[in-house]
Amino acid sequence: KAGVTQTPRYLIKTRGQQVTLSCSPISGHRSVSWYQQTPGQGLQFLFEYFSETQRNKGNFPGRFSGRQFSNSRSEMNVSTLELGDSALYLCASSFSRASGATDTQYFGPGTRLTVL
């Protein structure tokens, strides 16, 4: 079974631009969660999608948005990029709702976003 894939792996943008990151979950998984990881803040939860619906949301500004398609693939969009958005963005998938269930969450390798 192929693992969670994320594209692109690396991205460089400038302030004010917008970016879209993509995540393909493991086949059969319906839950996709997004996380931001920085050296200073550690892992922070962005949002979780289950069956195309956002089920949970972290404490991030509205510039961060996402969606999930009928094939469970998910995209995350960040508009009006700021320097502080530079981070590793991780996607994770699981069969059930990740946050409440005890299903294992499988993480992708992440997208390293650098904002100049």
Place this chain on the structure above:
Amino acid sequence: KNQVEQSPQSLIILEGKNCTLQCNYTVSPFSNLRWYKQDTGRGPVSLTIMTFSENTKSNGRYTATLDADTKQSSLHITASQLSDSASYICVVSARDDYKLSFGAGTTVTVRA
């Protein structure tokens, strides 16, 4: 406020030795607690998931314990190997809103 505190922040151990990482949480009502291992430059990998009724769970040389009464968990690494060098993250899920609370992680360095 739901919080997860991990200690120590980092530790260095010699290959073959054991070590124990701590996780204290204030998340309530509790749903489950997970330990992840994250190698540098890679996504986290799940080691164990424990619910309220479980107090010990093992995954190879990794053994996690949970005391739901004191809201403490530990991750014990036995006979450490160089490949155990990584960050170990404790994550706790609340039962009411299903939100995840993350610890800052413990960085383990195993030296030959």
